[in-house]
Amino acid sequence: MSIKSMSFLFLVLFCLISQVSAYSSDDIEWESVKTVTLHWGDSYKVDNYVITADDFNKDxxxxxxxxxxxxxxxxxxxxxxxxxxxxxxxxxxxxxxYASALSLKTDSWTGNLIDPTVKVQIYRRGLPDLEVKLNIEKDSYDPTRLSTPRFIEGNVTIKNVGDAKATNVVLNVDTAGLELADGKLTQTTPSLEKGETTKPLAFKLQIPLLWDEEDFKIVAQAAAIDINNDKHVFNGTKTITIRPKSEIILTKSCTGKIYMDQTAYVSLVVRNTGPYALNSVLISDIQTDDLELKDNVQTKKTISVNAQETTTAIEYTLKPIKPGKFTLPKATAKFTVDGKEYTFESDAPTIEINGPYIVLEKKVNVSSFNPGDNVLVTVSVKNEGNRDANVKIEETVPEGTRFVSGVMTFDDVVNNKKPQSFSYVLKLEKEADMKLPATSAKFVDMEGYKGEKVSNMPEIALKVASGQDTTSDGRSGNAGSSSSGKAQASSGTSDEVGQQPGFEAWVLVIALIAVMKFSRKGQN
Structure with a gap:
């Protein structure tokens, strides 16, 4: 192999080694993991590593x-x-x-080590840890309010709170579709030492005009490289709420406290807080069963409301039915935009009604009768209101009856803690079904509030004997029968005692028998 070929091979190998081992142990920033004391032969595990004290010597x-x-x-x-x-x-x-302490005691006689130990501190390579702080001025924005800022202002800072330097720190801000008005959404920092913080990245976002309330999750993401060329990603998030560009504020108000002889005033006020006029806004109010609407006023109305306009949509009065504290139903305002309906509710005001509330109940102790029977009539008087009242009652003897005994008048103060009553006995003389007249009571309280109440009208049916026909007016066809006669006789109130049926026939039979006996004697 030539010298040039060998040189080229060494260069390739050097490049490969440099890529794999881009740093030495002297370049590492260490993170302390654990401090332990190891006896001879002890081991300690950290992640995938096991550290063992294999041996000690006297040196x-x-x-x-x-x-x-x-x-x-x-x-x-x-x-x-x-x-x-x-x-x-x-x-x-x-x-x-790292060996931070050694215990190497020896036996003075044998010279051997006595339970030697080593205290070691274990480290692993430190990593960068970026704290991404995303700061937004407000949690929610309402474009209909003058106090709302013109823009969504924010900034991002990055602090390295880890155990090693971060390099090539790249920051990107995702605005969730919100439009950038000013500033930047990206930033690159060449390196960030431990404990170091970047300069703030400032930005301004447009506030969108929406028909529906919507949440936007803004994400600031920072990516960094460590000494081993590993990539680390960190996020900071913030969710903000954007209110609708137009909103109806519907206020329902009512007189807070009235007496039973007064009326309550109710009004519905509509405010359009947005910058756009709203047409065909349907205002609807629901009535309560606890108060009565006066004058048949319509509680539904369609109106148009200009931008930033406040108007009274509906006004009406309510008449109390009984005392107490009541919560009025919420009213609604509805309008439709682009085929979608939007609904806004009012508050639910409360009203307190004071005064007495007299309730009368009339009862009888029988459901049917024979002419001449007695009936016990009981009238109960209750006050279901929150003010005492003086109650006066004067009963009259109904047609077809006679007074027997008891009390037919009442004059007393009645409160809501103790019902009162009075009773009397009537004799029923009418030979037909009876319906007793209602009891009428007049009352007045300390405030001068007065009124009149009437009770129910109890009904009592005439008894009809088995096998008897009934006339069209409800009377039995043999009203003078023996059963009726016995009832009258036992009561001792009838002016005449009725004759027994067949009395004349029996007298005739006895007279004939007497004549026959006298005739036989004359023949003898």
């Missing part, structure tokens, strides 16, 4: 062997402050073992 040496994946890599006889390094030229998984 002050500890023999350390390094294995990787159970394969011998290198060894060294370490005195205090010595180290052994294995340079992994293939993968860059370099490791260093």
């Amino acid at each position: 002050g040496y500890a023999y350390i062997t390094i294995y990787k994946d159970n394969v011998y890599m290198t060894a060294g006889a370490l005195k205090l402050s010595d180290n052994v390094v294995y340079r992994d030229t293939a993968n860059g998984d370099d490791i260093k073992v």
Whole structure:
């Protein structure tokens, strides 16, 4: 082989070796992993490496062997402050073992070592670690508000918080489609030492005008090369919210507190916060069962609202039905753009209604009767409101009945903690189904609020005996039957005692028998 050929071969080999082993152990920035004390024969595992204290001698040496994946890599006889390094030229998984302390006591009689130990610090090749800080001025942007900035302003800084230098640090900012208004979105830094921070990369982004609220995830990505020519990628992210360019603010307000004899005023105010006019905005309000709408006002209305305009869309009044605290339903504003409907809701105001609320209930103790039967009538008086009231009741004796006993008047203060009642007995004399009249009560409270309430009307059916026909007015065809007569006799209230059916026939039979007996005696 000629000298030129050999020179060329050595040059190729040198280039190959240089590419594989681009740095020496002296160039490595080490990261401390663990400090351990090893006795004679002890081992300690770090990642794929095993460090073993194979031997000691009295001259002050500890023999350390390094294995990787159970394969011998290198060894060294370490005195205090010595180290052994294995340079992994293939993968860059370099490791260093440093002897920080030795214990080599000997037996005075035998001269042998007594439990020798070595304290070693284990290092591996340090790596760069880039902290990417992406700073955005605000978390959300609302183009409809004057206080919102004109642009989305941000900046990115990179700090090397790792254990080795980073080179060729390239930064790219992904704006998630937001348009750059000013500044840059890329930056290259030749090298970044441990603890060093790059200059800020500043930028401004346009605020888009959207019909729907949308989130944008901005990503700042930094890529760097380490001493082994390995690439490392690091990210910093920030999500911002862009509000719609037009928004309806619908405010529903209501009188906060009223009395039972007052009315509540409700209004719906619409504000278009955007820079564009909105046409055909449908305002809808839902009514509650707790209050009554007065004057049949329409609670749906279609309006147009100019940019930045505020207008009152609907006004109406409500009449209370009963006392209490109630939450009114939310109203809605809807409009359609490009075939898509947008809906905005109002708040749900509350209203407090004060006053008494009298409830009457009339009961009877029977469901059917015979003429002459007694019935017990009970009237219950309750106040379901939040104010006491004086209640007055004067009952009258219904047609077809007679008063027997009890109390037919009521005059007392009734509150919501204790219902009250009174009772009386009536005799039912009508020979038909009966419907008792409603009880009427008048009330007044300390505020001067007064009113009148009526009860239900209990019904009692006339009993019909088995096999009897019923007339069109509901009376039995033999209302003067023995069963009725016995009931009247037992009650002791009838003016006349009814005759038994067939009485005259029995008298005639007895008279005939007497005549026949007298005739026989005359013949004898």
